[in-house]
Amino acid sequence: MHLIRGREYLARIQNFKLLGREHDLERISSILIRKSSNSLLLTGPAGVGVSILPLGLQAAKELPDTPFDIIVKKLFWLNTDSLFSSGDSNKINDEFQRMLKKLVQTPESVLIITDTYNFLEAAHNTGNSHFMNAINNADKSKDFQVILEVRDEHLSSVFKWNSVISEMYTLYDVAEPVGENLTLIVNHVSESLSIHHKIAIDATAIEEAIHLTSKYRDSLGLGGAQPQRAISLLDRALASYRQYAHKHHPKIADLTARIANSTDETQRLELQNQLNIWERDWGNLKAEISKTYQYQRDAETLRFQLQDELATLQEEESNNLCPESSAVKTFAQLTSNGFDSPAQANIKEKIHQIEKEIATNAEQHKKLVALANKDLMLTRQEIITEFSQISGIPSTKLDENEVENLINLEANLLSRIFGQNDAVKHVANSVKVAKVDTMQESGPAVSYLFLGPSGVGKTEMAKALAQNIFGDEKSLIRFDMSEYMEKHAVAKLIGAPPGYEGFEAGGILTNSVRKNPIGIYLFDEIEKAHPDVFNIFLQILSDGRLTDNIGRTVDFSDIIIIMTSNIGQPYYLNPGLSDEEANNLATEELNNTYRSELLNRFNGRENILHFKRLPPEVIEKIIRREITKLNDSYQTRGLEIEMKDSCITCFCKDHYDLIRGARGLPGYIKTNIRPVIVNHILNSPNEKGKFCAVYNTERKNFEISFIKK
DSSP states (O other): OOEEEHHHHHHTSTTOOOOSOHHHHHHHHHHHTSSSSOOEEEEEOTTSOTTHHHHHHHHHTTSTTSOHHHHTOEEEEEOHHHHHTTOOHHHHHHHHHHHHHHHHHSTTEEEEESOHHHHHHHHHHTTOTTHHHHHHHHHHTTSOEEEEEEEHHHHHHHHHHOTTHHHHSEEEEOOOOOHHHHHHHHHHHHHHHHHHHTOEEOHHHHHHHHHHHHHOTTOTTSOSSTTHHHHHHHHHHHHHHHHHHHHSOHHHHHHHHHHHHOOOHHHHHHHHHHHHHHHHHHHHHHHHHHHHHHHHHHHHHHHHHHHHHHHHHHHHHHHHHSOTTOOSOOHHHHHTTTOOOHHHHHHHHHHHHHHHHHHHHHHHHHHHHHHHTTTOEEOHHHHHHHHHHHHOOOHHHHTOOHHHHHHTHHHHHHTTOOSOHHHHHHHHHHHHHHHHOOOOOSSOSEEEEEESOTTSSHHHHHHHHHHHHHSOGGGEEEEEGGGGOSTTHHHHHHOOOTTSTTGGGOOHHHHHHHHOOSEEEEEEOGGGSOTTHHHHHHHHHHHSEEEOTTSOEEEOTTEEEEEEEOTTHHHHHOTTSOHHHHHHHHHHHHHHHSOHHHHTTTTTTTTEEEOOOOOHHHHHHHHHHHHHHHHHHHGGGTEEEEOOHHHHHHHHHHHOBTTTBTTHHHHHHHHHTHHHHHHHHHHOTTOOEEEEEEEETTTTEEEEEEEEO
């Protein structure tokens, strides 16, 4: 049947229970009972649970407090594969028309298409592209309602297939569950995972799975969105842990480690006795499990052989009793359908006996496995280990205490950002407030506007924040605002209006935040953007929300926004002005350039920060840091670079340029010093030693010599 009734469809889902989605269910219910625009287009990223909501709607019909307007709705799921399985265009069309007729004849019917993209593609490939138009016409005529389910990545393609969809259906964007709702869902699903793997799951493992998959969103192989990411991580961690624990039982590993660390001989002997007993019992248990498994495999093989033998015997006896030339049936022929021959009965008895033994053995195997898993429990550490394998992030980094990271944030930033102590302290404190303070405020998590000369640490601050808060500089997403100088730049950010080319694709900014709703967004050189773009920024900074061209609301509440501007550059670069005078003049120019309502959105202008010119001693410190990085990088090859402080001072004095800032000096090292090291490695890969870099004040360059160890 191409239409599956709701109750039947729900019965196919074992232990279904809708948790943490009450608000979503209430919203789609209210849409379905409207008079107009009462059909739905459900969309969301893969793994977020788009298909769960209609199932929840069906399940809610059985609850006593569900509104009658929803109870009377008759839900039908379309079996797309069944409808198009024949490949015959005419037959498919006939079956489709019968399906529509049934929906029209059923009062309060709702058609649910679980994968609209697949449906449209199958209809097109079989020459039935008109199917969607027929469904739309029926919806328009109020014959029945429709719920279309579309994944985010297919939404633009669906709109291209049928442009009327975006106008006719009420778009409902299914957002990722967060907080208690996310924990509730993952806890519920983890129960079925625990039953499948036969291993208990500690509450801390679930918390860590949610934490890691929410913080590190770009990790591969874990699904597109929550809760699927956390569920996938738990499933993978359970599989890995089960395999490892059955080879190296945690209790045996623990006793072995305790023996190695013990200094008391009496204690060591006692632990060794315990270890011997555990190894013996564990070895015996594994042997018993292996024995039951082997018996099961052999018994099933024998059963298949007997079934084949029975089938052959039945065929032979049937041929002997009913030869084609015989016109008269004997008593044996007349009774052959009701009685087994002695040979058949004997084989069937053997099969019956083997099946009983298989069932008994399976039960014994199940008990032995349960005994083997009795002391096993998936903990937080196994989650960290598995996630480290997936992401490539060292487990030591994943295991860092976030509270300690916040406490040490200022010190960590100062280790990378030199000469901007006031700005670093301000940023560190405001980030701590955003992360810890429980006051609910509109707008993004925190927003900054960085002013100052080029190459003094504005972009480096953004990178350092990304590294210290989210564990990876890749969590920093950069927008070069020089690419948004034209009037149509707004359409690039939030998507083109309906009817214009590119409408289906959505906006660059809104799509990015939907994909990465937690992170740091850097908008570089905002003064180059078209003035219309600032209307969007005003909404983001004020409400922390933005609606794209398709109608989806994008949430910026967990985003850190950093904007940089070159306004006031002449003042910052003027050596005749003090830092305070340069800041005041730059602020005056800023006030003349931007509307006050925009500037006030940066925490009442408190988060508009001025970065200072870097004095010579700070520039020298940056060069020493670069040399330290080089030495750390080549240490494994037995190579090091030596550069005396006097050489660094002379080099900085000759090469530091206020206009280029600190960027020019590391660039010189990359261009002139690193090639010498690399060429040495290529020519003498096994030769270890020290490179001595001496600065020539006349030629204004480094002369590098190599001393072999």
